[in-house]
Amino acid sequence: MKLKKLQQEFKAAIKNDAVPENLNPLRFKVYSQAYWIRMEESLEEDFPLLVEALGEDSFSELVEDFLIHMPSKFSSLSEVSKALPNFLSNKEWSKRYPYAADLARIEISELLSRQSRWIKPSDFTELSKFSQEELLKVVFYFQPSARLLRLDWSIDTNEFARSKKQKLFYLILKEKCGLKTHPLQEFEFKILEHLIQKDTLGSVLEKLETDAPLRLGESFRKWAEIGLFISYELKM
Amino acid sequence: MHTNHSKLKTGVGLRSPHLDQFLNSSPNNVSWVEVVAENYMEHEDHFQGVSIANLEQVRSHLPVILHGVSLSIASTDPIKASHMKRLKNLIDRIQPEWVSDHLCWTGVDGENLHDLLPLPFTREAIFHVVDRIKQVQDYLGQRILIENISSYLEFTESEITEWEFLKEVAERSDCHILLDVNNVYVNSINHGFDAQDYLEALSQDRIQQIHIAGHVERNGVLIDTHSTNVRKEVWDLYRESVRLFGPIPAMIERDADIPEWEELEKEVEMISRITTEESHEAEKVAARI
Ligand SMILES: [Fe+2]
Numbered sequence: 001m002k003l004k005k006l007q008q009e010f011k012a013a014i015k016n017d018a019v020p021e022n023l024n025p026l027r028f029k030v031y032s033q034a035y036w037i038r039m040e041e042s043l044e045e046d047f048p049l050l051v052e053a054l055g056e057d058s059f060s061e062l063v064e065d066f067l068i069h070m071p072s073k074f075s076s077l078s079e080v081s082k083a084l085p086n087f088l089s090n091k092e093w094s095k096r097y098p099y100a101a102d103l104a105r106i107e108i109s110e111l112l113s114r115q116s117r118w119i120k121p122s123d124f125t126e127l128s129k130f131s132q133e134e135l136l137k138v139v140f141y142f143q144p145s146a147r148l149l150r151l152d153w154s155i156d157t158n159e160f161a162r163s164k165k166q167k168l169f170y171l172i173l174k175e176k177c178g179l180k181t182h183p184l185q186e187f188e189f190k191i192l193e194h195l196i197q198k199d200t201l202g203s204v205l206e207k208l209e210t211d212a213p214l215r216l217g218e219s220f221r222k223w224a225e226i227g228l229f230i231s232y233e234l235k236m
Numbered sequence: 237m238h239t240n241h242s243k244l245k246t247g248v249g250l251r252s253p254h255l256d257q258f259l260n261s262s263p264n265n266v267s268w269v270e271v272v273a274e275n276y277m278e279h280e281d282h283f284q285g286v287s288i289a290n291l292e293q294v295r296s297h298l299p300v301i302l303h304g305v306s307l308s309i310a311s312t313d314p315i316k317a318s319h320m321k322r323l324k325n326l327i328d329r330i331q332p333e334w335v336s337d338h339l340c341w342t343g344v345d346g347e348n349l350h351d352l353l354p355l356p357f358t359r360e361a362i363f364h365v366v367d368r369i370k371q372v373q374d375y376l377g378q379r380i381l382i383e384n385i386s387s388y389l390e391f392t393e394s395e396i397t398e399w400e401f402l403k404e405v406a407e408r409s410d411c412h413i414l415l416d417v418n419n420v421y422v423n424s425i426n427h428g429f430d431a432q433d434y435l436e437a438l439s440q441d442r443i444q445q446i447h448i449a450g451h452v453e454r455n456g457v458l459i460d461t462h463s464t465n466v467r468k469e470v471w472d473l474y475r476e477s478v479r480l481f482g483p484i485p486a487m488i489e490r491d492a493d494i495p496e497w498e499e500l501e502k503e504v505e506m507i508s509r510i511t512t513e514e515s516h517e518a519e520k521v522a523a524r525i
Contacts, residue, residue: 003360004312006393007344007353014349027389027426030457035349042350071347075306075319076274080350117286144284 015068039067039080046081047107053160054097062093081108099153099163106155109147113172114179116145122231124224130234136202137236140195140229145174148184148192175226182226188219200235241444244268244299244333246507247487252287254497258294263497265504268299268333270487274306276330277322288329295330301445302326303414304337306348307372309382310355310365311341320375327376334444336381336414339365339402356391357401362408369409381444382406383414386422386451386460398423399437406442413438416447417473418466418489422458431473435480446486448474448507463492466503471510478514486511 009020014032019025040063044051051059066087072080085108088094088101121143130138154166169189171182184192187208194204223229250258250269257263276288294300304323307315327335340352355361373379384402396404406413415438424431448471450464466488474486488503 002393003356003358003364004344006356006391007312007341010353011344011347011349022392024389026455027457030388030454030459031351031353035351038350072343072350073346074348075277075316075322077350115285115287117284117289 015071036064039063039072039077042077043081043084046078046111047084047104049107049157050100050104053100053103058096062088065093081111084108098165099155099160102151102153103155103160105149105151109149109172110179113145113147113174116143116174118145118174118176119143119230121224121227121229124229124232127232134234136205137200137234139198139200139233139235141198141231141233142196143173143228143230145172145179146192146196146228147172148189148196150189171228173226173228180226185219187215191216191219192223241333241485244485245483246504246511247301247485248500248504249303249487249489249491250294251491251494253494254500255290255294257497258298259290260293260297262298263501263504265501265508266298268301268485268487269294270301270303270489273302273304273323273326273335277319277326291330299333300330302330302332302335303383304335305352306342306350307337308340308342308348309337309368309372310339310361311344312364313344313346315368315371320372324376334381334412335376335378336383336445338385339382339405340385352385354385354387354389354391355401356393357396357398358393359395362401362404365405366408369405369411373409373411379411381412381414383416383447384419384423385416386419386426386458388426388457388459390427397429397433397437398427399434403437403439403442412444413442414445414447415443415477415484416449416489417477418447418449418451418470419460421467421470421473422451422460425458432476435473435477438481440481443477443481443484446474446477446484447489448486448503449489461492462489466506471506474507475510475514478511479518482518483511483515 012018013020013028014035017032019028040060043063044059054062066084070083070087074080085101085104088097088104094101127138149170149172151168151170152165154164154168156162169184169186171184171192173180173182190208191204194207195201199207245267246265247268247270248266250271258269271291276291291300307319323335338352340355342351342353343349369380369382382405384398402413420431420434424434448466449460449462450466451458451460452464453459486507488500488507490500494500
Protein backbone atom coordinates (compact mmCIF):
# COMPACT_ATOMS: atom_id res chain seq x y z
CA MET A 1 0.00 0.00 0.00
CA LYS A 2 1.60 3.21 -1.22
CA LEU A 3 -0.12 5.45 1.30
CA LYS A 4 1.18 3.46 4.26
CA LYS A 5 4.75 3.62 2.95
CA LEU A 6 4.43 7.35 2.34
CA GLN A 7 3.20 7.92 5.89
CA GLN A 8 5.95 5.74 7.40
CA GLU A 9 8.65 7.58 5.48
CA PHE A 10 7.18 10.96 6.37
CA LYS A 11 7.07 10.08 10.06
CA ALA A 12 10.61 8.67 10.10
CA ALA A 13 11.92 11.76 8.35
CA ILE A 14 10.26 14.11 10.86
CA LYS A 15 11.87 12.27 13.74
CA ASN A 16 15.29 11.89 12.12
CA ASP A 17 15.35 15.43 10.77
CA ALA A 18 15.78 14.06 7.24
CA VAL A 19 13.78 14.86 4.08
CA PRO A 20 11.79 12.20 2.23
CA GLU A 21 12.41 11.80 -1.49
CA ASN A 22 10.45 14.05 -3.87
CA LEU A 23 9.57 16.58 -1.18
CA ASN A 24 10.63 20.20 -1.01
CA PRO A 25 13.21 20.30 1.84
CA LEU A 26 12.33 23.82 3.01
CA ARG A 27 8.65 23.03 3.13
CA PHE A 28 9.26 19.70 4.85
CA LYS A 29 11.24 21.48 7.55
CA VAL A 30 8.05 23.33 8.55
CA TYR A 31 6.72 19.97 9.73
CA SER A 32 9.87 18.58 11.32
CA GLN A 33 10.71 21.75 13.23
CA ALA A 34 7.13 22.18 14.36
CA TYR A 35 7.14 18.65 15.75
CA TRP A 36 10.07 19.18 18.11
CA ILE A 37 8.96 22.67 19.14
CA ARG A 38 5.43 21.53 19.87
CA MET A 39 6.52 18.55 21.96
CA GLU A 40 9.09 20.53 23.91
CA GLU A 41 6.76 23.46 24.61
CA SER A 42 4.05 21.16 25.85
CA LEU A 43 6.41 19.36 28.25
CA GLU A 44 7.94 22.66 29.39
CA GLU A 45 4.51 23.90 30.30
CA ASP A 46 3.75 20.84 32.42
CA PHE A 47 7.18 20.66 34.12
CA PRO A 48 8.36 24.24 34.85
CA LEU A 49 10.42 23.21 37.91
CA LEU A 50 12.11 20.40 36.04
CA VAL A 51 13.15 22.89 33.33
CA GLU A 52 14.58 25.09 36.09
CA ALA A 53 16.42 22.17 37.69
CA LEU A 54 17.92 20.76 34.49
CA GLY A 55 18.41 24.01 32.58
CA GLU A 56 17.05 24.64 29.06
CA ASP A 57 19.73 22.67 27.21
CA SER A 58 19.54 19.51 29.28
CA PHE A 59 15.77 19.69 29.18
CA SER A 60 15.82 19.81 25.36
CA GLU A 61 18.16 16.85 25.38
CA LEU A 62 15.79 15.03 27.72
CA VAL A 63 12.79 15.71 25.47
CA GLU A 64 14.62 14.36 22.44
CA ASP A 65 15.80 11.26 24.29
CA PHE A 66 12.34 10.69 25.77
CA LEU A 67 10.53 10.95 22.44
CA ILE A 68 13.00 8.72 20.62
CA HIS A 69 12.68 5.99 23.24
CA MET A 70 9.04 6.51 24.15
CA PRO A 71 7.25 8.04 21.15
CA SER A 72 3.74 9.28 21.88
CA LYS A 73 1.02 6.70 21.43
CA PHE A 74 -1.53 8.96 23.05
CA SER A 75 -4.42 11.04 21.76
CA SER A 76 -3.45 14.16 23.62
CA LEU A 77 -0.23 15.89 24.60
CA SER A 78 -1.12 15.96 28.28
CA GLU A 79 -0.96 12.18 28.31
CA VAL A 80 2.58 12.33 26.94
CA SER A 81 3.57 14.26 30.06
CA LYS A 82 2.34 11.49 32.32
CA ALA A 83 5.01 9.14 30.96
CA LEU A 84 7.96 11.47 31.62
CA PRO A 85 8.59 10.74 35.34
CA ASN A 86 9.14 7.03 34.75
CA PHE A 87 11.45 7.75 31.87
CA LEU A 88 13.56 9.91 34.20
CA SER A 89 14.05 6.86 36.44
CA ASN A 90 16.10 5.15 33.73
CA LYS A 91 19.78 4.54 34.30
CA GLU A 92 21.29 7.43 32.40
CA TRP A 93 18.99 10.21 33.57
CA SER A 94 18.78 9.03 37.17
CA LYS A 95 22.56 9.04 37.29
CA ARG A 96 22.76 12.60 35.98
CA TYR A 97 19.82 13.97 37.94
CA PRO A 98 18.92 11.50 40.72
CA TYR A 99 16.08 13.65 42.11
CA ALA A 100 14.56 14.55 38.72
CA ALA A 101 12.11 11.64 38.51
CA ASP A 102 10.66 12.56 41.89
CA LEU A 103 10.45 16.22 40.96
CA ALA A 104 8.60 15.32 37.75
CA ARG A 105 6.32 13.02 39.73
CA ILE A 106 5.41 15.88 42.06
CA GLU A 107 4.75 18.28 39.19
CA ILE A 108 2.52 15.93 37.22
CA SER A 109 0.61 14.84 40.33
CA GLU A 110 -0.09 18.46 41.25
CA LEU A 111 -1.17 19.22 37.71
CA LEU A 112 -3.59 16.28 37.53
CA SER A 113 -4.90 17.01 40.98
CA ARG A 114 -5.54 20.64 40.05
CA GLN A 115 -7.45 19.57 36.94
CA SER A 116 -9.73 17.33 38.99
CA ARG A 117 -13.11 18.29 40.29
CA TRP A 118 -13.74 18.86 44.03
CA ILE A 119 -16.75 16.89 45.20
CA LYS A 120 -18.64 17.67 48.39
CA PRO A 121 -18.14 14.74 50.80
CA SER A 122 -21.32 12.97 51.84
CA ASP A 123 -22.44 12.58 55.43
CA PHE A 124 -20.29 10.14 57.41
CA THR A 125 -22.20 10.20 60.71
CA GLU A 126 -23.76 6.77 60.02
CA LEU A 127 -20.27 5.30 59.72
CA SER A 128 -19.52 5.96 63.38
CA LYS A 129 -22.40 3.66 64.31
CA PHE A 130 -20.85 0.72 62.42
CA SER A 131 -19.50 -2.20 64.43
CA GLN A 132 -15.81 -3.07 64.17
CA GLU A 133 -16.78 -6.04 61.97
CA GLU A 134 -18.83 -3.86 59.63
CA LEU A 135 -16.09 -1.22 59.37
CA LEU A 136 -13.74 -3.84 57.97
CA LYS A 137 -16.16 -4.36 55.08
CA VAL A 138 -16.28 -0.69 54.07
CA VAL A 139 -14.97 0.57 50.74
CA PHE A 140 -14.08 4.26 50.53
CA TYR A 141 -14.50 6.50 47.51
CA PHE A 142 -11.79 9.16 47.21
CA GLN A 143 -11.84 12.69 45.89
CA PRO A 144 -10.86 12.46 42.18
CA SER A 145 -7.98 14.82 42.94
CA ALA A 146 -6.30 12.50 45.51
CA ARG A 147 -2.76 11.56 44.46
CA LEU A 148 -0.40 9.46 46.58
CA LEU A 149 3.32 10.02 46.27
CA ARG A 150 6.17 7.82 47.44
CA LEU A 151 9.42 9.75 46.99
CA ASP A 152 13.08 8.85 47.46
CA TRP A 153 14.23 12.45 47.54
CA SER A 154 13.56 15.48 49.62
CA ILE A 155 13.80 18.16 46.98
CA ASP A 156 15.23 21.56 47.68
CA THR A 157 13.51 23.80 45.15
CA ASN A 158 15.76 26.75 46.04
CA GLU A 159 18.89 24.81 45.25
CA PHE A 160 18.13 21.55 43.46
CA ALA A 161 21.67 20.21 43.82
CA ARG A 162 21.18 20.24 47.59
CA SER A 163 18.27 17.80 47.42
CA LYS A 164 18.76 14.90 49.83
CA LYS A 165 18.00 11.22 49.63
CA GLN A 166 15.13 10.56 52.00
CA LYS A 167 12.05 8.33 51.89
CA LEU A 168 8.95 10.52 51.97
CA PHE A 169 5.23 9.89 51.59
CA TYR A 170 2.64 12.46 50.59
CA LEU A 171 -0.99 12.89 49.80
CA ILE A 172 -1.86 15.65 47.33
CA LEU A 173 -5.45 16.77 47.54
CA LYS A 174 -7.55 19.53 46.08
CA GLU A 175 -9.50 20.91 48.97
CA LYS A 176 -12.18 23.53 49.05
CA CYS A 177 -9.57 26.24 49.50
CA GLY A 178 -7.08 24.88 46.96
CA LEU A 179 -4.35 22.29 46.45
CA LYS A 180 -2.69 20.90 49.60
CA THR A 181 0.17 18.48 50.18
CA HIS A 182 -0.09 16.36 53.34
CA PRO A 183 2.89 14.36 54.64
CA LEU A 184 1.97 10.75 55.46
CA GLN A 185 3.47 8.07 57.69
CA GLU A 186 4.61 5.02 55.72
CA PHE A 187 1.80 2.86 57.16
CA GLU A 188 -0.77 5.51 56.24
CA PHE A 189 0.55 5.61 52.70
CA LYS A 190 0.34 1.83 52.41
CA ILE A 191 -3.23 1.77 53.67
CA LEU A 192 -4.37 4.57 51.36
CA GLU A 193 -2.57 2.96 48.43
CA HIS A 194 -4.87 -0.05 48.77
CA LEU A 195 -8.00 1.80 49.82
CA ILE A 196 -7.83 4.01 46.73
CA GLN A 197 -7.96 0.80 44.66
CA LYS A 198 -11.33 0.16 46.36
CA ASP A 199 -10.10 -2.62 48.67
CA THR A 200 -12.09 -3.00 51.88
CA LEU A 201 -10.36 -1.89 55.05
CA GLY A 202 -10.36 -5.53 56.21
CA SER A 203 -8.58 -6.81 53.14
CA VAL A 204 -6.05 -3.97 53.33
CA LEU A 205 -5.16 -4.89 56.91
CA GLU A 206 -4.89 -8.52 55.88
CA LYS A 207 -2.57 -7.68 53.00
CA LEU A 208 -0.40 -5.54 55.24
CA GLU A 209 -0.48 -8.22 57.93
CA THR A 210 -1.18 -5.71 60.59
CA ASP A 211 -3.84 -5.39 63.21
CA ALA A 212 -3.42 -1.67 63.44
CA PRO A 213 -7.00 -0.37 63.65
CA LEU A 214 -6.14 1.30 66.95
CA ARG A 215 -3.56 3.53 65.33
CA LEU A 216 -5.85 4.15 62.37
CA GLY A 217 -8.53 6.05 64.26
CA GLU A 218 -6.42 9.19 64.37
CA SER A 219 -5.51 8.96 60.66
CA PHE A 220 -9.09 8.40 59.55
CA ARG A 221 -10.27 11.39 61.56
CA LYS A 222 -7.63 13.52 59.85
CA TRP A 223 -8.58 12.23 56.38
CA ALA A 224 -12.27 12.79 57.01
CA GLU A 225 -11.49 16.33 58.16
CA ILE A 226 -9.67 17.23 54.93
CA GLY A 227 -12.49 15.64 52.90
CA LEU A 228 -10.36 12.89 51.34
CA PHE A 229 -13.29 10.50 51.07
CA ILE A 230 -16.42 11.55 49.26
CA SER A 231 -18.51 8.51 50.19
CA TYR A 232 -18.34 4.90 51.34
CA GLU A 233 -20.10 1.62 50.75
CA LEU A 234 -20.59 -1.44 52.91
CA LYS A 235 -19.49 -4.51 50.92
CA MET A 236 -21.38 -7.53 52.21
CA MET B 237 -31.84 18.34 23.33
CA HIS B 238 -30.41 19.52 20.00
CA THR B 239 -30.98 22.99 18.68
CA ASN B 240 -32.65 23.64 15.38
CA HIS B 241 -29.54 24.13 13.24
CA SER B 242 -30.90 27.27 11.62
CA LYS B 243 -30.60 28.91 15.05
CA LEU B 244 -26.83 28.41 15.01
CA LYS B 245 -25.46 31.70 13.75
CA THR B 246 -22.02 32.88 14.81
CA GLY B 247 -19.83 30.90 17.17
CA VAL B 248 -16.38 30.79 18.68
CA GLY B 249 -13.83 28.16 19.63
CA LEU B 250 -14.12 28.22 23.42
CA ARG B 251 -10.69 28.26 25.09
CA SER B 252 -9.95 28.35 28.81
CA PRO B 253 -9.00 32.07 29.11
CA HIS B 254 -12.56 33.00 28.07
CA LEU B 255 -14.36 30.36 30.07
CA ASP B 256 -15.72 32.83 32.63
CA GLN B 257 -17.58 34.72 29.92
CA PHE B 258 -19.43 31.56 28.97
CA LEU B 259 -20.09 29.69 32.20
CA ASN B 260 -23.30 31.42 33.18
CA SER B 261 -24.30 33.44 30.15
CA SER B 262 -23.39 33.88 26.52
CA PRO B 263 -21.81 37.02 25.12
CA ASN B 264 -23.70 38.90 22.42
CA ASN B 265 -23.38 37.53 18.92
CA VAL B 266 -22.35 34.06 20.08
CA SER B 267 -25.04 31.45 19.55
CA TRP B 268 -22.86 28.34 19.96
CA VAL B 269 -19.34 27.27 20.90
CA GLU B 270 -16.95 24.69 19.56
CA VAL B 271 -14.56 22.87 21.89
CA VAL B 272 -11.63 20.53 21.23
CA ALA B 273 -13.01 17.08 22.00
CA GLU B 274 -9.72 15.60 23.23
CA ASN B 275 -9.46 18.20 25.99
CA TYR B 276 -12.46 16.58 27.62
CA MET B 277 -11.72 12.94 26.83
CA GLU B 278 -8.70 12.59 29.09
CA HIS B 279 -10.32 11.41 32.23
CA GLU B 280 -11.48 8.31 30.43
CA ASP B 281 -14.49 6.64 31.98
CA HIS B 282 -14.63 8.70 35.11
CA PHE B 283 -15.20 12.20 33.76
CA GLN B 284 -13.95 13.55 37.05
CA GLY B 285 -12.18 16.61 35.66
CA VAL B 286 -12.88 20.26 36.27
CA SER B 287 -13.01 20.95 32.56
CA ILE B 288 -15.83 18.53 31.80
CA ALA B 289 -17.90 20.01 34.64
CA ASN B 290 -17.37 23.46 33.15
CA LEU B 291 -18.30 22.23 29.70
CA GLU B 292 -21.51 20.73 31.04
CA GLN B 293 -22.34 24.06 32.61
CA VAL B 294 -21.78 25.86 29.31
CA ARG B 295 -23.80 23.19 27.51
CA SER B 296 -26.74 23.80 29.84
CA HIS B 297 -27.40 27.15 28.13
CA LEU B 298 -25.49 27.08 24.84
CA PRO B 299 -25.23 24.60 21.93
CA VAL B 300 -21.82 22.90 21.78
CA ILE B 301 -19.93 21.40 18.84
CA LEU B 302 -17.17 18.83 19.41
CA HIS B 303 -14.09 19.30 17.24
CA GLY B 304 -11.52 16.50 17.25
CA VAL B 305 -7.82 16.76 16.48
CA SER B 306 -6.60 13.18 16.73
CA LEU B 307 -9.06 10.90 14.99
CA SER B 308 -6.37 10.57 12.30
CA ILE B 309 -9.00 9.60 9.75
CA ALA B 310 -6.46 9.26 6.94
CA SER B 311 -3.89 7.21 8.83
CA THR B 312 -3.17 3.74 7.52
CA ASP B 313 -3.30 2.41 11.10
CA PRO B 314 -6.54 0.78 12.23
CA ILE B 315 -8.99 3.22 13.80
CA LYS B 316 -8.33 3.26 17.54
CA ALA B 317 -11.25 1.57 19.28
CA SER B 318 -10.36 3.20 22.60
CA HIS B 319 -10.43 6.66 21.02
CA MET B 320 -13.82 5.98 19.42
CA LYS B 321 -15.24 4.70 22.67
CA ARG B 322 -14.11 7.76 24.58
CA LEU B 323 -15.45 10.05 21.89
CA LYS B 324 -18.80 8.29 21.97
CA ASN B 325 -18.95 8.58 25.76
CA LEU B 326 -18.27 12.30 25.46
CA ILE B 327 -20.97 12.67 22.80
CA ASP B 328 -23.47 10.86 25.04
CA ARG B 329 -22.55 13.12 27.90
CA ILE B 330 -22.44 16.50 26.11
CA GLN B 331 -25.00 15.94 23.33
CA PRO B 332 -23.19 18.17 20.84
CA GLU B 333 -24.89 19.57 17.76
CA TRP B 334 -22.38 17.64 15.70
CA VAL B 335 -18.83 16.25 15.71
CA SER B 336 -15.95 17.06 13.40
CA ASP B 337 -12.30 16.22 12.76
CA HIS B 338 -9.70 16.89 10.09
CA LEU B 339 -9.04 15.38 6.69
CA CYS B 340 -5.53 14.35 7.61
CA TRP B 341 -3.41 11.83 9.48
CA THR B 342 -1.61 12.48 12.76
CA GLY B 343 0.61 9.42 12.98
CA VAL B 344 1.27 5.88 11.84
CA ASP B 345 2.47 2.58 13.32
CA GLY B 346 0.84 3.45 16.62
CA GLU B 347 2.74 6.71 17.08
CA ASN B 348 1.13 10.13 17.26
CA LEU B 349 3.06 13.15 16.00
CA HIS B 350 0.33 15.46 17.31
CA ASP B 351 0.13 17.37 14.04
CA LEU B 352 -2.36 17.57 11.18
CA LEU B 353 -0.33 15.97 8.40
CA PRO B 354 -1.05 16.27 4.69
CA LEU B 355 -2.13 13.59 2.23
CA PRO B 356 -1.35 12.87 -1.39
CA PHE B 357 -4.57 13.44 -3.36
CA THR B 358 -4.80 10.01 -4.93
CA ARG B 359 -7.59 7.51 -5.67
CA GLU B 360 -6.01 5.17 -3.16
CA ALA B 361 -6.28 7.84 -0.45
CA ILE B 362 -9.90 8.62 -1.38
CA PHE B 363 -11.00 4.98 -1.02
CA HIS B 364 -9.03 4.62 2.18
CA VAL B 365 -10.45 7.74 3.83
CA VAL B 366 -14.01 7.13 2.64
CA ASP B 367 -14.00 3.64 4.12
CA ARG B 368 -12.81 5.00 7.45
CA ILE B 369 -15.27 7.89 7.60
CA LYS B 370 -18.03 5.34 7.01
CA GLN B 371 -16.71 3.19 9.86
CA VAL B 372 -16.70 6.20 12.20
CA GLN B 373 -20.18 7.33 11.15
CA ASP B 374 -21.56 3.80 11.60
CA TYR B 375 -20.05 3.56 15.06
CA LEU B 376 -21.21 7.01 16.19
CA GLY B 377 -24.60 6.61 14.53
CA GLN B 378 -24.32 10.07 12.96
CA ARG B 379 -22.73 11.90 10.08
CA ILE B 380 -19.52 13.70 10.92
CA LEU B 381 -17.90 16.81 9.46
CA ILE B 382 -14.43 16.71 7.99
CA GLU B 383 -12.28 19.80 7.80
CA ASN B 384 -9.82 20.81 5.09
CA ILE B 385 -6.38 21.42 6.64
CA SER B 386 -3.57 23.88 5.97
CA SER B 387 -0.56 22.33 4.32
CA TYR B 388 2.97 23.40 3.57
CA LEU B 389 3.96 20.94 0.88
CA GLU B 390 2.50 18.97 -1.98
CA PHE B 391 3.12 15.37 -2.94
CA THR B 392 4.18 14.54 -6.47
CA GLU B 393 1.94 11.48 -6.12
CA SER B 394 -1.22 13.66 -6.15
CA GLU B 395 -3.52 12.88 -9.07
CA ILE B 396 -6.23 15.52 -8.52
CA THR B 397 -6.60 18.91 -6.82
CA GLU B 398 -7.26 19.32 -3.11
CA TRP B 399 -10.82 20.53 -3.67
CA GLU B 400 -11.62 17.62 -5.99
CA PHE B 401 -10.29 15.31 -3.31
CA LEU B 402 -12.32 16.93 -0.52
CA LYS B 403 -15.50 16.95 -2.61
CA GLU B 404 -15.18 13.33 -3.62
CA VAL B 405 -14.38 12.13 -0.11
CA ALA B 406 -17.44 13.98 1.25
CA GLU B 407 -19.75 12.67 -1.44
CA ARG B 408 -18.62 9.06 -1.36
CA SER B 409 -18.72 8.85 2.45
CA ASP B 410 -21.83 11.03 2.70
CA CYS B 411 -20.26 13.20 5.38
CA HIS B 412 -20.45 16.95 5.81
CA ILE B 413 -17.67 19.46 5.31
CA LEU B 414 -16.27 21.87 7.87
CA LEU B 415 -14.84 24.47 5.52
CA ASP B 416 -11.89 26.38 6.95
CA VAL B 417 -11.57 29.46 4.75
CA ASN B 418 -8.25 30.42 6.33
CA ASN B 419 -6.86 27.00 5.39
CA VAL B 420 -8.13 27.45 1.84
CA TYR B 421 -6.39 30.84 1.66
CA VAL B 422 -3.14 29.58 3.24
CA ASN B 423 -2.97 26.66 0.81
CA SER B 424 -3.83 28.84 -2.18
CA ILE B 425 -0.73 30.95 -1.46
CA ASN B 426 1.52 28.06 -0.42
CA HIS B 427 0.63 25.96 -3.46
CA GLY B 428 -0.30 28.65 -5.95
CA PHE B 429 -3.94 28.05 -6.83
CA ASP B 430 -6.99 30.31 -6.97
CA ALA B 431 -8.99 30.11 -3.74
CA GLN B 432 -12.11 31.01 -5.71
CA ASP B 433 -11.77 27.79 -7.75
CA TYR B 434 -11.65 25.86 -4.50
CA LEU B 435 -14.87 27.39 -3.13
CA GLU B 436 -16.75 27.16 -6.41
CA ALA B 437 -16.04 23.45 -6.67
CA LEU B 438 -17.83 22.65 -3.41
CA SER B 439 -21.55 22.18 -3.10
CA GLN B 440 -23.55 24.13 -0.57
CA ASP B 441 -25.47 21.16 0.84
CA ARG B 442 -22.27 19.51 2.07
CA ILE B 443 -20.93 22.47 4.05
CA GLN B 444 -22.30 22.59 7.56
CA GLN B 445 -19.81 24.81 9.36
CA ILE B 446 -17.09 27.36 8.64
CA HIS B 447 -13.81 28.11 10.43
CA ILE B 448 -12.11 31.49 10.22
CA ALA B 449 -8.66 32.07 11.74
CA GLY B 450 -5.40 33.97 11.56
CA HIS B 451 -2.11 32.88 10.03
CA VAL B 452 1.46 34.18 9.84
CA GLU B 453 4.13 34.27 7.18
CA ARG B 454 7.51 32.63 7.84
CA ASN B 455 10.20 32.43 5.17
CA GLY B 456 7.69 32.88 2.41
CA VAL B 457 5.33 30.17 3.69
CA LEU B 458 1.97 30.91 5.28
CA ILE B 459 1.58 29.03 8.54
CA ASP B 460 -1.80 28.35 10.08
CA THR B 461 -1.05 29.42 13.65
CA HIS B 462 -4.42 30.69 14.94
CA SER B 463 -2.28 33.24 16.74
CA THR B 464 -3.25 36.53 15.09
CA ASN B 465 -6.22 38.53 13.92
CA VAL B 466 -7.92 37.33 10.76
CA ARG B 467 -6.30 38.85 7.64
CA LYS B 468 -8.30 40.89 5.19
CA GLU B 469 -7.84 38.30 2.44
CA VAL B 470 -9.43 35.67 4.65
CA TRP B 471 -12.36 37.94 5.51
CA ASP B 472 -12.82 38.47 1.78
CA LEU B 473 -12.86 34.75 1.23
CA TYR B 474 -15.40 34.33 4.01
CA ARG B 475 -17.58 36.96 2.33
CA GLU B 476 -17.26 35.00 -0.90
CA SER B 477 -18.31 31.80 0.86
CA VAL B 478 -21.49 33.52 2.14
CA ARG B 479 -22.23 34.69 -1.41
CA LEU B 480 -21.80 31.17 -2.73
CA PHE B 481 -23.29 29.06 0.06
CA GLY B 482 -25.52 31.44 2.01
CA PRO B 483 -25.29 31.85 5.80
CA ILE B 484 -23.64 28.83 7.40
CA PRO B 485 -22.64 28.62 11.11
CA ALA B 486 -19.22 30.27 11.18
CA MET B 487 -16.74 30.78 13.98
CA ILE B 488 -13.36 32.20 15.00
CA GLU B 489 -10.55 29.86 15.97
CA ARG B 490 -7.89 31.36 18.22
CA ASP B 491 -5.40 29.04 19.92
CA ALA B 492 -2.29 31.09 20.61
CA ASP B 493 -1.64 34.63 21.87
CA ILE B 494 -5.26 34.60 22.91
CA PRO B 495 -6.45 38.19 23.50
CA GLU B 496 -9.01 39.47 26.00
CA TRP B 497 -12.54 38.45 25.15
CA GLU B 498 -13.44 42.06 24.20
CA GLU B 499 -10.80 41.91 21.48
CA LEU B 500 -11.84 38.54 20.10
CA GLU B 501 -15.47 39.57 20.26
CA LYS B 502 -14.77 42.15 17.55
CA GLU B 503 -13.93 39.35 15.14
CA VAL B 504 -17.07 37.46 16.13
CA GLU B 505 -19.01 40.65 15.37
CA MET B 506 -17.22 40.88 12.03
CA ILE B 507 -18.55 37.45 11.06
CA SER B 508 -22.08 38.54 11.93
CA ARG B 509 -21.67 41.79 10.00
CA ILE B 510 -20.40 40.11 6.84
CA THR B 511 -23.07 37.42 7.02
CA THR B 512 -25.84 40.02 7.44
CA GLU B 513 -24.50 42.29 4.69
CA GLU B 514 -24.21 39.46 2.20
CA SER B 515 -27.60 38.02 3.13
CA HIS B 516 -29.23 41.42 2.53
CA GLU B 517 -27.38 41.66 -0.73
CA ALA B 518 -28.75 38.26 -1.75
CA GLU B 519 -32.29 39.34 -0.77
CA LYS B 520 -32.00 42.49 -2.89
CA VAL B 521 -30.85 40.44 -5.88
CA ALA B 522 -33.67 37.97 -5.34
CA ALA B 523 -36.23 40.83 -5.15
CA ARG B 524 -34.97 42.24 -8.45
CA ILE B 525 -35.44 38.84 -10.11
FE1 LIG C 1 -9.93 25.01 11.40
